[in-house]
Amino acid sequence: MLARGGWLTRAAPAATVLLLIGPVICGFLGTLLPAFGFLPGLGGKAVTLDHFRALFEVPGLAGSVGHSLLTGLASTLASLLITGIFIASHFGTRAFAVIRRLIAPLLAVPHAAAAFGLAFLIAPSGLLLRLVSPSLTGFERPPDFLIVHDPLGLAMIAGLIAKEIPFLFLISLAVLPQSRSEPALRLGRSLGYGRVASFVFLVWPSYYRQIRLAVLAVLAYATSVVDVALILGPQLPPTLPVRLLDWMNDPDLTRRYLASAGAILQLAVGGLAILVWFGLERVGAILVTALRARGQRCRKDGVVRSLSLAGMGLAAATVLASIVVLGIWSVAGLWPFPEAFPQTLSWSGWQRALAQMCSPLTTTLIVAIIAALISVVLTLLCLENEFRDGQGDLRHSTAGSQRESRSNKALLILYLPLIVPQISFLFGMQYVAILSGLDATFAGLTLAHLVFVLPYVFLSLSDPWRGFDRRFDTLAAGLGMSRQRALWRIRLPMLSRAILTAFAVGFAVSVGQYLPTVLIGAGRLTTITSEAVALSSGGNRRVVGVYGLVQSGLPFLAFAIAIALPVLLFRNRRGLRV
Amino acid sequence: MADRSALILEDISIRLHGRRLIALAGRVEPGTVLTVMGPSGSGKSTLLAFIGGFLDPVFSAQGRVSSGAVVLTDLPAEERRAGILFQDPLLFPHLSVADNIAIAVPGAVRSPRQRRQMAMAALERVGLAGFGKRDPETLSGGQKARVALQRVLVSEPRLLLLDEPFSKLDATLRDQVREMVFAEARTAGLPMILVTHDAADAVAAGGPVHNVGAE
Numbered sequence: 001m002l003a004r005g006g007w008l009t010r011a012a013p014a015a016t017v018l019l020l021i022g023p024v025i026c027g028f029l030g031t032l033l034p035a036f037g038f039l040p041g042l043g044g045k046a047v048t049l050d051h052f053r054a055l056f057e058v059p060g061l062a063g064s065v066g067h068s069l070l071t072g073l074a075s076t077l078a079s080l081l082i083t084g085i086f087i088a089s090h091f092g093t094r095a096f097a098v099i100r101r102l103i104a105p106l107l108a109v110p111h112a113a114a115a116f117g118l119a120f121l122i123a124p125s126g127l128l129l130r131l132v133s134p135s136l137t138g139f140e141r142p143p144d145f146l147i148v149h150d151p152l153g154l155a156m157i158a159g160l161i162a163k164e165i166p167f168l169f170l171i172s173l174a175v176l177p178q179s180r181s182e183p184a185l186r187l188g189r190s191l192g193y194g195r196v197a198s199f200v201f202l203v204w205p206s207y208y209r210q211i212r213l214a215v216l217a218v219l220a221y222a223t224s225v226v227d228v229a230l231i232l233g234p235q236l237p238p239t240l241p242v243r244l245l246d247w248m249n250d251p252d253l254t255r256r257y258l259a260s261a262g263a264i265l266q267l268a269v270g271g272l273a274i275l276v277w278f279g280l281e282r283v284g285a286i287l288v289t290a291l292r293a294r295g296q297r298c299r300k301d302g303v304v305r306s307l308s309l310a311g312m313g314l315a316a317a318t319v320l321a322s323i324v325v326l327g328i329w330s331v332a333g334l335w336p337f338p339e340a341f342p343q344t345l346s347w348s349g350w351q352r353a354l355a356q357m358c359s360p361l362t363t364t365l366i367v368a369i370i371a372a373l374i375s376v377v378l379t380l381l382c383l384e385n386e387f388r389d390g391q392g393d394l395r396h397s398t399a400g401s402q403r404e405s406r407s408n409k410a411l412l413i414l415y416l417p418l419i420v421p422q423i424s425f426l427f428g429m430q431y432v433a434i435l436s437g438l439d440a441t442f443a444g445l446t447l448a449h450l451v452f453v454l455p456y457v458f459l460s461l462s463d464p465w466r467g468f469d470r471r472f473d474t475l476a477a478g479l480g481m482s483r484q485r486a487l488w489r490i491r492l493p494m495l496s497r498a499i500l501t502a503f504a505v506g507f508a509v510s511v512g513q514y515l516p517t518v519l520i521g522a523g524r525l526t527t528i529t530s531e532a533v534a535l536s537s538g539g540n541r542r543v544v545g546v547y548g549l550v551q552s553g554l555p556f557l558a559f560a561i562a563i564a565l566p567v568l569l570f571r572n573r574r575g576l577r578v
Numbered sequence: 579m580a581d582r583s584a585l586i587l588e589d590i591s592i593r594l595h596g597r598r599l600i601a602l603a604g605r606v607e608p609g610t611v612l613t614v615m616g617p618s619g620s621g622k623s624t625l626l627a628f629i630g631g632f633l634d635p636v637f638s639a640q641g642r643v644s645s646g647a648v649v650l651t652d653l654p655a656e657e658r659r660a661g662i663l664f665q666d667p668l669l670f671p672h673l674s675v676a677d678n679i680a681i682a683v684p685g686a687v688r689s690p691r692q693r694r695q696m697a698m699a700a701l702e703r704v705g706l707a708g709f710g711k712r713d714p715e716t717l718s719g720g721q722k723a724r725v726a727l728q729r730v731l732v733s734e735p736r737l738l739l740l741d742e743p744f745s746k747l748d749a750t751l752r753d754q755v756r757e758m759v760f761a762e763a764r765t766a767g768l769p770m771i772l773v774t775h776d777a778a779d780a781v782a783a784g785g786p787v788h789n790v791g792a793e
Binding site: 471480 | 655656662669715735
């Protein structure tokens with residue numbers, strides 16, 4: 001299939017680009033037109049600025065915008081600093097190895113599940129306070145603190161940091177070998193620089209250049225996220241995206257004009273966040289240059305190193321503890337306040353949840369499997385096409401900078417759906433879906449998920465594919481194997497682990513999608529994630545615990561299969577072990 | 579089992595950004611070796627890539643390569659039957675030792691049983707009978723080299739391209755493997771092109787030597 005008639009591989013890049021850019025552009029237009037009053041379906045035929053005027057008169061709008069900007073910038077900055085300094089100070093240590101091993105389970109937990117878990121941990125009636133009550137605090141009943149949904153959005157920022165650190169760490173693991181970090185660090189230390197200083201002065205520039213798009217994606221996500229904001233974020237007023245979704249789902253259909261105008265504002269807010277970020281980059285560069293120019297050795301960096309270790313440990317512990325507390329709640333019977341553990345255990349949460357879970361669970365599985373499968377096949381076709389394009393030489397390709405700039409452009413297209421705020425084109429995608437009859441269908445929902453799944457699958461699979469020793473392909477051709485045969489018999493089996501991992505990544509991304517599910521599923525097609533977030537306002541912690549666990553369990557299972565299957569298939573093959 | 583035709587190189591010239599890396603013409607008789615010597619980075623391996631059909635498009639190449647009456651440069655890589663041995667044995671890590679050889683048996687042999695028997699026979703020839711089911715990773719360096727050689731030989735190549743195949747072996751093993759490769763290829767009547775920076779290889783090959791990129 002991959003090679004028969006080169007047309008399939010030749011068509012793949014165009015199809016991929018279309019799939020990534022098409023929905024973004026269509027969706028953006030579908031948002032832009034209603035924002036200016038043009039929505040024939042609702043009778044809007046004149047172009048007007050009224051809806052923007054109405055938008056700016058909405059009470060508390062500035063507060064909502066401010067919250068979005070603040071949570072986005074603060075969580076991104078903190079995640080990047082903790083990840084970067086942790087790598088700088090602990091590269092090659094045991095702590096580094098431990099985090100590296102934890103990375104798959106940490107990533108598997110969807111944002112919403114981690115947010116639920118965090119809420120159950122830190123709420124006034126949460127596990128943390130129960131552990132120290134009443135012995136230390138004297139509380140006999142939950143205190144009246146606003147910890148979750150706090151007006152500054154600190155809980156939301158914390159939840160975002162805990163989930164973004166593992167993502168940035170994973171991206172870093174992929175680029176560190178290309179930054180020649182190890183020899184540079186050794187060189188820096190032999191010149192008398194501290195660990196962190198060596199990293200910042202010698203490795204950071206090339207490291208940051210390579211993870212920059214991922215950082216911007218994190219920033220865009222954190223600025224426009226809905227599910228985490230619903231669960232942890234401020235409520236008076238909520239962040240901008242939360243209000244937009246409210247207006248969009250309002251029974252009064254004319255509110256959609258307002259929602260669309262707001263989505264355009266969200267795009268501007270996202271742009272502003274990126275501009276501020278560029279400013280922060282400048283400031284950081286000036287600071288680092290000034291330090292370097294003075295020859296500062298910064299050898300006493302113990303405090304910074306400990307802080308980064310604490311941050312990293314806290315992030316990992318938060319995500320893992322979230323799962324534990326979700327698990328306890330899912331089987332909790334009677335659990336009055338200050339008890340640290342339920343007095344009775346009961347399956348009633350599971351019974352209630354499982355009874356209503358069947359249909360969303362099926363939808364989740366079908367959409368996630370198909371979206372991940374299509375993404376993996378398209379990615380493989382694109383990569384194979386790239387390979388045939390630049391038929392490798394016997395050793396390392398000496399291909400010049402023009403190929404590099406081409407692949408940079410490709411990377412930008414890949415990141416586009418991740419950097420443009422979801423909400424600003426998903427509103428429009430919903431219109432397009434309704435017009436084409438794709439709303440609340442499996443095809444429509446899968447397509448919407450695909451836009452976000454495909455980039456992650458591509459990012460996950462392209463490095464192992466391109467890093468594959470091309471001499472094996474050469475050798476196979478020399479043995480008389482056709483490209484197709486070499487692909488099926490040599491390359492794909494040898495890369496089976498990477499391919500399955502990419503599939504698991506895509507599956508996990510799809511399971512975690514909230515906004516596309518709510519908008520394209522239109523409430524009639526629901527997934528575990530959209531149901532879980534919907535249930536959270538009802539406040540039954542036992543049922544939410546079950547949903548959170550299932551939500552995390554699915555991606556975890558996918559990653560476990562991706563790791564176990566090659567081990568089983570190639571049990572006696574040491575050369576394939578990692 | 580092989581065609582036993584000479585390898586004919588006509589006015590080959592390989593350039594990178596206008597700079598000429600290699601210019602070569604000649605004829606390699608069956609069972610003889612043409613050695614191409616040069617320091618690393620001189621582009622000597624691009625000659626093998628050109629003959630095998632895997633040249634990176636950043637290089638521009640001219641000239642014609644034929645094996646007897648067959649013009650190889652008109653064929654896609656997998657139809658040239660240009661067997662190749664690298665520095666590393668590069669046994670396929672997901673296949674058993676026997677399957678590593680069986681996968682190279684030409685497609686004309688359809689029966690899996692027959693392909694397997696041919697692989698077993700090849701292993702027996704080099705004293706590795708009974709190793710068929712093993713994981714290639716469990717073999718010693720010398721054993722891997724023998725399997726790699728048998729793998730390329732059962733594919734019935736028209737010629738053999740040797741890309742510094744001995745440079746990673748330790749001194750005692752190097753002589754043995756070199757002897758074995760040359761002897762087996764001679765028996766099979768294969769013309770060989772050896773790319774190396776080791777003068778001892780050139781001496782052992784005993785054929786003409788073409789120097790590349792020497793200053």
